[in-house]
Amino acid sequence: MDSPTTFALYGIGAAAAAALVVKLKARLELSRAKHRSLAGHARLARRVAAVVPYYEYGPTEFFCSDDAPQDLVARRRAGFARLTDLYRTRFPRTAALTAQVKEAISDLQFTEAYRVPFQYGRFVREHLPVGAFVASSSGVTLTDLDGNRFYDLTGSYGVNLLGNDFYKECLEAGLTQARELGPVLGPYHPVIAENVRRLREISGLDEVSFHMSGTEAVMQAVRLARYHTGRRRVVRFCGAYHGWWGDVQPGIGNPLPARDTYTLKEMSEETLHVLRTRRDIACVLVNPLQALHPNAGPPADSSLVDAGHNARFDRAAYADWLTRLRVVCSERNIVLIFDEIFVGFRIAAGGAQEYFGVKADIVTYGKTLGGGLPIGVVCGRKDLMKRFRDDRPADVCFARGTFNSHPYVMTAMHEFLTALGRQDVRALYHGLDERWNGRADSLNRRLGDENLPVRVANLSSIWTICYAAPSRYNWMFQYYLRAEGLALSWIGTGRLIFSLNYGEADFAAVADRFVAAARGMRHDGWFWTPADATNKSIRRRILREMIVHRLFPHFQTSP
Numbered sequence: 396m397d398s399p400t401t402f403a404l405y406g407i408g409a410a411a412a413a414a415l416v417v418k419l420k421a422r423l424e425l426s427r428a429k430h431r432s433l434a435g436h437a438r439l440a441r442r443v444a445a446v447v448p449y450y451e452y453g454p455t456e457f458f459c460s461d462d463a464p465q466d467l468v469a470r471r472r473a474g475f476a477r478l479t480d481l482y483r484t485r486f487p488r489t490a491a492l493t494a495q496v497k498e499a500i501s502d503l504q505f506t507e508a509y510r511v512p513f514q515y516g517r518f519v520r521e522h523l524p525v526g527a528f529v530a531s532s533s534g535v536t537l538t539d540l541d542g543n544r545f546y547d548l549t550g551s552y553g554v555n556l557l558g559n560d561f562y563k564e565c566l567e568a569g570l571t572q573a574r575e576l577g578p579v580l581g582p583y584h585p586v587i588a589e590n591v592r593r594l595r596e597i598s599g600l601d602e603v604s605f606h607m608s609g610t611e612a613v614m615q616a617v618r619l620a621r622y623h624t625g626r627r628r629v630v631r632f633c634g635a636y637h638g639w640w641g642d643v644q645p646g647i648g649n650p651l652p653a654r655d656t657y658t659l660k661e662m663s664e665e666t667l668h669v670l671r672t673r674r675d676i677a678c679v680l681v682n683p684l685q686a687l688h689p690n691a692g693p694p695a696d697s698s699l700v701d702a703g704h705n706a707r708f709d710r711a712a713y714a715d716w717l718t719r720l721r722v723v724c725s726e727r728n729i730v731l732i733f734d735e736i737f738v739g740f741r742i743a744a745g746g747a748q749e750y751f752g753v754k755a756d757i758v759t760y761g762k763t764l765g766g767g768l769p770i771g772v773v774c775g776r777k778d779l780m781k782r783f784r785d786d787r788p789a790d791v792c793f794a795r796g797t798f799n800s801h802p803y804v805m806t807a808m809h810e811f812l813t814a815l816g817r818q819d820v821r822a823l824y825h826g827l828d829e830r831w832n833g834r835a836d837s838l839n840r841r842l843g844d845e846n847l848p849v850r851v852a853n854l855s856s857i858w859t860i861c862y863a864a865p866s867r868y869n870w871m872f873q874y875y876l877r878a879e880g881l882a883l884s885w886i887g888t889g890r891l892i893f894s895l896n897y898g899e900a901d902f903a904a905v906a907d908r909f910v911a912a913a914r915g916m917r918h919d920g921w922f923w924t925p926a927d928a929t930n931k932s933i934r935r936r937i938l939r940e941m942i943v944h945r946l947f948p949h950f951q952t953s954p
């Protein structure tokens with residue numbers, strides 16, 4: 396007969412087994428809520444990145460890495476030589492100063508290195524150097540050191556919402572208003588009272604805190620969510636950017652594992668299930684820009700090895716997703732954070748909350764809100780913003796910063812917020828989507844009419860370029876666009892950002908240049924693809940190349 400001790404041991408064993416089953420089930424559910432791509436598996440992505448070997452195409456293979464026939468290679472060579480000549484004669488001073496400072500500016504070395512897929516990088520940098528300097532801005536244009544005027548599609552990383560001249564005025568007026576106080580920190584400049592009033596009104600939230608950058612604002616939002624919920628885990632969505640702080644950048648780029656971050660699929664039932672069932676989640680971070688390309692990373696040209704950039708914005712579907720997310724977060728006391736650092740003020744005066752009709756618990760703003768100066772802002776519910784506990788005075792949630800609430804930033808911000816109430820600025824928001832969708836549609840029609848394998852997709856004034864031909868050379872398009880006088884940011888054709896002061900004539904000029912650039916690409920043979928090529932077959936081929944170079948590091952790709 397079994398003794399009571401044996402029964403007790405059976406009981407403990409059964410309880411342990413049951414606990415293990417529950418844990419395994421939760422782990423499995425978490426895995427199911429991850430996106431299948433590498434971007435959905437941060438740790439694996441880092442491991443894969445660590446073994447990708449460097450190799451490069453020499454002057455021969457550069458033009459025929461897709462086995463193009465000889466006549467086409469000759470066309471590419473001729474087109475490339477023409478472009479090289481154009482870059483050399485048109486941008487000499489800008490290129491010379493860039494070359495002079497490059498060795499001493501690590502950020503510049505980084506952006507230079509990641510403009511195109513790495514195999515082509517050295518050759519293209521040698522022959523098509525992109526200048527890092529501009530001398531002036533006016534209207535919707537930028538002028539470089541050689542006097543070339545470009546239409547500005549960089550949008551200053553999204554800061555430039557209302558046109559560079561507008562921010563020059565904000566800075567001037569802000570400077571005048573802050574002059575008496577100067578750079579005094581600690582005590583506030585009185586405009587802060589008005590800024591706070593307006594931010595509360597815009598966000599519909601109770602309290603505000605000021606920071607120096609968007610990254611810092613997100614850090615503080617997440618820290619507050621953890622403090623108040625007593626939970627550790629942060630949910631972010633696959634592909635979404637929230638600044639460069641470790642916990643929100645769990646994959647490639649961060650040398651440390653972000654153990655408390657779950658990167659889950661956006662617009663997914665499995666994700667909702669995880670949120671509904673786990674007890675360790677403090678907050679969900681949403682970057683509404685992802686509505687343009689859910690679950691995919693920022694579409695940089697450095698990863699444009701084929702025609703794999705896909706984007707399509709569906710406002711109703713994304714609004715529905717946010718609504719369902721809101722319900723689950725409310726049910727589970729999970730803090731819903733909208734990171735509106737990019738889209739705030741851009742897609743609607745009231746940002747993503749207004750645009751999608753969903754309220755967040757905390758909203759972060761930045762970029763354009765600083766009126767041209769660095770800024771990060773957190774707006775949140777009163778109970779979530781509090782940094783100490785009345786009943787436990789030693790348990791605080793610390794967040795200060797020397798330059799937070801800088802008088803010059805506050806006065807420039809004040810100019811920006813005041814302008815939002817002006818008739819002419821308010822008018823920009825009327826029919827905003829219709830205007831930008833109409834412009835995207837008309838450009839796409841022109842491209843379609845000429846059978847050019849390029850299209851644009853947009854979320855209001857934020858655009859991305861998609862390619863229909865699975866060519867290995869789609870990234871070359873950025874150099875044709877620059878040659879036509881269109882200024883792009885370092886991620887190239889992945890992100891075009893228009894300021895809202897683009898009038899019809901300016902936009903028509905951009906569209907003409909865009910079409911001319913696409914014609915140039917086709918004329919010079921870069922859109923060509925072998926008859927049976929697909930994005931998949933291209934990627935397989937690149938994988939084979941990588942394996943060979945990994946196994947035989949001294950293998951010469953081309954003479």
Ligand SMILES: Cc1ncc(COP(=O)(O)O)c(C=O)c1O
Nearest residue numbers: 608609610636637638682736737
């Ligand atoms: C959505 C979002 N969050 C956070 C950040 C980080 O802001 P900052 O570059 O000011 O640190 C960015 C910057 O692009 C962003 O787009």
